[in-house]
Amino acid sequence: MNHGFVVWFPHFCAKIVINMPSISQKGQLMPESPIRKLVPYAEEAKKKGVKVIHLNIGQPDIKTPQVALDAVKNNTLEVLAYSRTEGSETYREKLAAYYAKNDIHVSAKDIIVTTGGSEALAFTMSTVADNDDEIIIPEPFYANYNGFATAVGVKVVPVISHIDSNFALPPIEEFEKLITPRTKAILICNPGNPTGYLYTREEIKKLAEIVKKHDLFLIADEVYREFTYDGKEHYSILQEEGLENHAIVVDSVSKRYSMCGARIGCLVSKNETLTKTALKFAQARLSPPTYAQIASEAALETPQSYFDQVKEEYVGRRDLLIQELKKIEGVKIGVPQGAFYCIVELPIDDSDAFAQWLLEEFRLDNETVMVAPAAGFYASEGHGKNQIRIAYVLDKENLKKAVHILKEGLASYIG
Structure with missing residues (x-):
């Protein structure tokens, strides 16, 4: 079935229906990435000269062997x-x-x-x-x-x-x-x-x-x-x-x-x-x-020492992240035992709206953070709405700064 949309021409009091082929139901059901869907807001902030610290995506800053x-x-x-x-x-x-x-x-x-x-x-x-x-x-x-x-x-x-x-x-x-x-x-x-x-x-x-x-x-x-x-x-x-x-x-x-x-x-x-x-x-x-x-x-020729150093770095980042997040009132933290991600529950109703607000409106010394709203990591409707995922793939200095910005942003958002 073809679907169309209506174009009005008010000066002539007329309308023209323009037909177009229909998109598959599978395509319509395909979910947006909760990690990447906020990218346009981050790019817009960067165009305005704002530094965006990325906590949203698992792109390690570790050097490739x-x-x-x-x-x-x-x-x-x-x-x-x-x-x-x-x-x-x-x-x-x-x-x-x-x-x-x-x-x-x-x-x-x-x-x-x-x-x-x-x-x-x-x-x-x-x-x-x-x-x-x-x-x-x-x-x-x-x-x-x-x-x-x-x-x-x-x-x-x-x-x-x-x-x-x-x-x-x-x-x-x-x-x-x-x-x-x-x-x-x-x-x-x-x-x-x-x-x-x-x-x-x-x-x-x-x-x-x-x-x-x-x-x-x-x-x-x-x-x-x-x-x-x-x-x-x-x-x-x-x-x-x-x-x-x-x-x-x-x-x-x-x-x-x-x-x-x-x-x-x-x-x-x-x-x-x-x-x-x-x-x-x-x-x-x-x-x-x-x-x-x-x-x-x-x-595959990478020596074990590479992984030992990387693991030590991630443990240090994880520990710093948990330490800093615990300073934020009202948060609940899932403590990671592997990988480099952490789910954090915030005292808010809608982490999608909060993540977008951070990029569009909040600035601390002309910096903000980008997080991944966690609802997109659930299939059950309504779950994860007050959670975010943090990827601790930044060095400790930037990670600490990012959590501080998150803390101040949350305080401002809650009001």
């Missing part, structure tokens, strides 16, 4: 050709060796290299679910899960976790209540974006039992594996025995090596039928980018 940059810079390719659909064999072999160092034992044939973790998630959803099938996800969750699900016609069924329990895994009984004949998988992010929560080995085992009991897939987004704090260790679903046919891991170089622009990720599973099916979706997009694979392969 030089070995990865040099691999591209010094490459002597004469033809920038397609790679294999599943990614270059040498890269996948080295990825398998990387996983083995982390006590995850897979082979190159269990790995499909993708254009970012995003494509790995999209391939996974398309492989395990048909239109109107369901995937259960503890919320709050990475906002783009909503977008990926909408794009492939899958329904997200949320099970809520709470800031009062620091976003721990909801009781298994809550999952069981939501399982229907259309349920195909449970999806977790570990460590979590946006919460920074790190699932324990016991929680992974509980999830393993429920997916085996109901014959479901267990999908784990493990892109922040290296960043765990307070002596806690990451436990992958691929380490859990008996999950060989159920476990699917989504991974990426973006955060691990501060290589967000490389857009290289992967899908990892020991389920041969699943990987063969996902490969068909990968063939439809031909291949992942060649230069980015070269950089990602070289990045």
Whole structure:
């Protein structure tokens, strides 16, 4: 059906109906990114000479390993050709060796290299679910899960976790209540974006039992594996025995090596039928980018000292952030155990309006902050309206300044 809009010509007392093709319902349902939708307001503030401190997006300021940059810079390719659909064999072999160092034992044939973790998630959803099938996800969750699900016609069924329990895994009984004949998988992010929560080995085992009991897939987004704090260790679903046919891991170089622009990720599973099916979706997009694979392969040579230093830096930033946020009256904080995000509950009704107000109207010494309203990280209507996500990807000086601006802005907003 075509839809139109009316144009009035008042001097002639006439109207003309202009028809136009209709947009898909899927397109209309596609959610805006809560992280990026405020960008126009930030850009407008910058045009006016305002310094905007970004707490809204997980773009680390950590330097990319030089070995990865040099691999591209010094490459002597004469033809920038397609790679294999599943990614270059040498890269996948080295990825398998990387996983083995982390006590995850897979082979190159269990790995499909993708254009970012995003494509790995999209391939996974398309492989395990048909239109109107369901995937259960503890919320709050990475906002783009909503977008990926909408794009492939899958329904997200949320099970809520709470800031009062620091976003721990909801009781298994809550999952069981939501399982229907259309349920195909449970999806977790570990460590979590946006919460920074790190699932324990016991929680992974509980999830393993429920997916085996109901014959479901267990999908784990493990892109922040290296960043765990307070002596806690990451436990992958691929380490859990008996999950060989159920476990699917989504991974990426973006955060691990501060290589967000490389857009290289992967899908990892020991389920041969699943990987063969996902490969068909990968063939439809031909291949992942060649230069980015070269950089990602070289990045695997990054020494452990790099991660030790990065982890130490993030722990320091987290501790400073929590310390400064606690000085703000009326806030509630989810303490991250991994990744580099924090959910903060504010004494306001609408964090979308507050975040936009900060960019449009509030200035402290001609500076302001940009935060991510948290409602977009929930699928349940009305949840997260008084929460924001902070990405602590700034150095400590700027992080401290940003929280001070947030504190003053909040006081002014509440009035």
